[in-house]
Amino acid sequence: MIAILGLLVGAILGLLLEPEVPGALQPYLPIAVVAALDALFGGLRALLDGTFDDRVFIVSFLSNVVIAAVIVFLGDQLGVGTQLSTAVVVVLGIRIFSNAAAIRRHLFRA
């Protein structure tokens, strides 16, 4: 519940404040968002598996975001930023899908 509330509050804050993303962060924000979404789905799956732990969730959430951003940053420095961010999005997308499938099996047995 608190997670859904938090998402809504964050979205409303973003809509109201309409902040400018600093130029240095611009390539990393989308990747960070995708990584956070992956962590969220992972957390939900762990909850249903009965292995959910707050500390693990928080750490995995933050580390996911940071590692994704660092990978893209590294890619930018190496000159393969575009390709590497594509790779990160693909991997995280696959994980989101597999987590979503596990959640679905828990809730609907299908």
Added chain:
Amino acid sequence: MTAEGTPPAGGEDATTPVPDRTVGGSWRTLGRALAPRATKAQLAVGLLAVLLGFALVVQVQQNRDEGLATLRQDELVRILDEVTQRGEELESEVATLRAQRAELVTGTDTELAAREAAQERARVQGILAGRLPAVGPGVHITLGVTERPIPPLTLYNVLEELRNAGAEAVQVNDVRLTASSYFVEGPERVVLADGRTIEPPYRWRAIGDPSTMASALQIPGGAMAQVRGVGGTTTVTEMEEVEVTATREPVTPQFATPVPPPEG
């Protein structure tokens, strides 16, 4: 990286239940998790969720607003290259089209001059061939008949006299006289000019130098004297403006063709 597959760290939070492996159990787990509880961990999760929602919305808005600003350097370079190339293509197209336009303008000028020359020629030749009505200074001649008709040869002499005096357009009654005109005697002594009957009095209109034509006609033993010799009456009037209104369509030559211009 995720909580998936991580063993529960027991003792921290007692809300994590023993897994219930049925559908109902899964829903119950979800329900329990949804129930708000004011623990430190829940607060942290909520904070992260706020952060995620915020970042999500910001990124979506950013993506909607910004065009080039979010692109990487190599993408910008590629776009710049494309734009530059496109610009060069368009510039060369402009040059080509300018050249074409200049060509067309010159062509139009030449064509215009040619057309004007052709129109001028058509005017001159139209007057000479009797195709166009004409106006200008000239003379009116009226040949009246008293008792004897005027023979065609005498009328022809009048025409010849006018030509010699430089008449450019001649009309008798309503027949335009041209280079191929003739007078013959028709049945019952009617005079035909170019195949058309003309009745006395013969009213001539000739465009040319009025005084030259008048004096040429009036010289002793000339055309007017001949007419008077066969009993006709003559009137010659010099006019400032004579209108030759009768026209005739020139016949297309059937046998004669122009000699081709000499080669070279």
